[in-house]
Amino acid sequence: MGDAYVPNGSGSPGGAQAAEASGTGRLRSGARSTRWGLVAVTGVFLALTAAPLLGLFAYAPCSMVFCPATVVILRKTLALTVSSSLTATLAAVIVGLPTALCLARLSFRGRTVANALVELPISLPPLVLGVALLLVWGRRGVIGSWLSSHGYHLSFTFAAVIIAQFVVAAPFFVRIAKAAIEQVPVSLEEASRTLGRGPIGTYLRVTLPLAQRGILAGVITCWARAMSEFGATIMFAGNFPGRTQTVPLAIFSTMQYDTVTSVSLSIFMLAFSACTFVLAQTLLGRSAAR
Amino acid sequence: MRREWVPGVWAAAAVAVTLMWGCHRQQPADTGAEAAPPKGASTAAAPAKAPEAKSITVFAGAAAMAALKELGPMYETKTGIKVDITSGGSGSVMTQFVQEQFGDVYMPGSDDFMDKAEAKDAVLKDTRAILVYLVPAICISKGNPKGIKSLDDLARADLRVVLGEEKAVCLGDIAAAVLKEKGLAEKVQPRVASYASSCEDVLNKLLLGEADVVIGWDSFAKQNPDKVETIPIQAESARVRHIPAAVIKWSTQRDAAKAFIDFLTSPDAMKVWEARGYTTKAPESVSKGT
Numbered sequence: 026m027g028d029a030y031v032p033n034g035s036g037s038p039g040g041a042q043a044a045e046a047s048g049t050g051r052l053r054s055g056a057r058s059t060r061w062g063l064v065a066v067t068g069v070f071l072a073l074t075a076a077p078l079l080g081l082f083a084y085a086p087c088s089m090v091f092c093p094a095t096v097v098i099l100r101k102t103l104a105l106t107v108s109s110s111l112t113a114t115l116a117a118v119i120v121g122l123p124t125a126l127c128l129a130r131l132s133f134r135g136r137t138v139a140n141a142l143v144e145l146p147i148s149l150p151p152l153v154l155g156v157a158l159l160l161v162w163g164r165r166g167v168i169g170s171w172l173s174s175h176g177y178h179l180s181f182t183f184a185a186v187i188i189a190q191f192v193v194a195a196p197f198f199v200r201i202a203k204a205a206i207e208q209v210p211v212s213l214e215e216a217s218r219t220l221g222r223g224p225i226g227t228y229l230r231v232t233l234p235l236a237q238r239g240i241l242a243g244v245i246t247c248w249a250r251a252m253s254e255f256g257a258t259i260m261f262a263g264n265f266p267g268r269t270q271t272v273p274l275a276i277f278s279t280m281q282y283d284t285v286t287s288v289s290l291s292i293f294m295l296a297f298s299a300c301t302f303v304l305a306q307t308l309l310g311r312s313a314a315r
Numbered sequence: 316m317r318r319e320w321v322p323g324v325w326a327a328a329a330v331a332v333t334l335m336w337g338c339h340r341q342q343p344a345d346t347g348a349e350a351a352p353p354k355g356a357s358t359a360a361a362p363a364k365a366p367e368a369k370s371i372t373v374f375a376g377a378a379a380m381a382a383l384k385e386l387g388p389m390y391e392t393k394t395g396i397k398v399d400i401t402s403g404g405s406g407s408v409m410t411q412f413v414q415e416q417f418g419d420v421y422m423p424g425s426d427d428f429m430d431k432a433e434a435k436d437a438v439l440k441d442t443r444a445i446l447v448y449l450v451p452a453i454c455i456s457k458g459n460p461k462g463i464k465s466l467d468d469l470a471r472a473d474l475r476v477v478l479g480e481e482k483a484v485c486l487g488d489i490a491a492a493v494l495k496e497k498g499l500a501e502k503v504q505p506r507v508a509s510y511a512s513s514c515e516d517v518l519n520k521l522l523l524g525e526a527d528v529v530i531g532w533d534s535f536a537k538q539n540p541d542k543v544e545t546i547p548i549q550a551e552s553a554r555v556r557h558i559p560a561a562v563i564k565w566s567t568q569r570d571a572a573k574a575f576i577d578f579l580t581s582p583d584a585m586k587v588w589e590a591r592g593y594t595t596k597a598p599e600s601v602s603k604g605t
Contacts, residue, residue: 084523156410159411159414159415160414163414163415164415164416164417165414165415165416180415180417181372181401181411181415181417259403259407260407260411263401263403263411264401264402264403265399265400265401266384266400268399269401277403278377278380278402280515280519281377281378281380281381281402281515282380282381282384282538282591283381284519284522284523
């Protein structure tokens with residue numbers, strides 16, 4: 026859990042800067058070289074992770090995003106991608122919040138195993154999850170064959186896109202939401218209980234509002250992951266234009282015969298993700314300011 | 316307290332409705348279980364007249380997509396039958412339709428995958444058709460900046476060579492056979508920068524500058540005339556391959572599937588294949604492989 030995103034739940038917004046300005050921050054007391062060392066390492070990190078993305082702009086100019094070939098594909102895929110990923114995120118919140126609460130607050134036999142199982146999909150290649158989904162929910166799968174016998178098919182449908190995105194993205198939400206809930210002092214929950222609120226009322230009125238910043242971060246990370254999902258989707262939902270082809274799948278398809286359009290779509294995804302994260306930062310900032 | 320649950324219930328209902336709407340309810344009319352011809356019945360001789368199907372599902376290797384994305388809508392305009400195409404790696408789409416026992420037409424990127432499908436008894440052998448030919452060639456960047464003239468140059472120390480992965484990609488098998496025949500296998504091996512996981516990956520390595528030279532298809536240059544040019548390979552083992560199509564064994568509308576394959580080999584369709592850079596006539600200069 027140490028590598029999960031943990032919001033500054035209990036700290037004041039901009040606490041680090043305030044501490045720094047008042048001269049009590051660790052950085053100020055440390056040697057200046059330490060500061061430059063940290064900045065340099067961050068620079069190396071960004072050079073390794075973010076800089077390659079700039080290569081996309083070198084291959085295809087931004088204006089290509091507006092060329093007819095790209096626009097035609099976006100028209101077919103963008104609404105599908107946004108609607109499926111939002112539904113998957115909504116489902117992740119509905120199922121994931123109680124799960125996060127359960128794992129963060131309750132102690133029960135098998136909790137360690139449950140924790141590991143929640144985290145497991147994060148460490149697996151999404152393609153593996155796609156194959157597993159096909160084997161369970163497919164026409165001949167354990168559950169899918171029963172559905173098929175009643176005339177319902179999940180594989181290669183829009184619903185399959187949502188399920189694939191949910192399975193891949195929801196664990197990220199649970200992980201982040203759980204970390205946020207764990208930051209809420211148990212003493213406040215106990216005070217609420219003492220004052221007469223029941224366990225559910227305490228969770229809804231005390232725990233979740235105090236953890237909202239982290240939960241919001243989880244929602245945004247989950248949505249971004251669902252938007253960019255590829256491996257599980259192509260395996261379980263297929264790559265049918267207009268039905269199951271999301272923007273990442275369209276990038277893969279066009280890569281086979283039209284690299285420039287493919288890179289243009291990638292630039293669009295990059296811009297879309299950047300906007301999402303700016304929005305996320307703004308929302309998180311506002312949330313923290315309350 | 317109850318009010319606090321209302322948003323959650325609405326959200327859960329919204330997700331459930333979206334999933335129900337997204338999954339496919341198969342109508343008795345198009346389940347086609349009764350309409351399927353008896354097992355083993357010859358469909359090659361079946362007349363391709365007025366198939367009653369509303370849509371057919373095609374599992375295609377990515378290599379055919381450049382033309383197929385035009386040919387699908389063209390067939391729909393001509394016959395009113397919608398062509399649903401999912402594309403991906405030839406092997407992974409085969410896994411999908413074999414696992415699901417679903418789909419109408421299989422169209423891998425090269426004939427070796429069709430051989431595997433036949434070995435698995437997943438396609439109807441008598442419906443197999445050759446659509447276009449794939450001619451192995453030395454592929455280099457436009458203008459031949461490295462001055463490559465023949466296979467012997469692949470051993471040059473200043474070149475980065477990319478080959479298909481042997482036994483996984485048919486271009487890999489061809490490259491290995493050709494280099495072995497010419498006694499170059501050991502000399503070229505140190506020059507190999509990477510082994511590509513698909514034919515398209517071989518092309519992309521050249522287009523993105525990761526390779527100076529690749530052993531690819533002649534269609535790479537026809538499809539990217541501004542970026543790629545080819546040098547013919549003079550070797551016995553440089554066999555001509557092809558993109559095939561066949562009716563999937565579990566197709567519930569075999570006549571309609573066969574009619575679509577017939578359309579793909581029609582003169583009208585051949586013009587599209589040709590315009591998209593595929594080789595529609597078997598070259599005489601090199602030996603044919605099957």
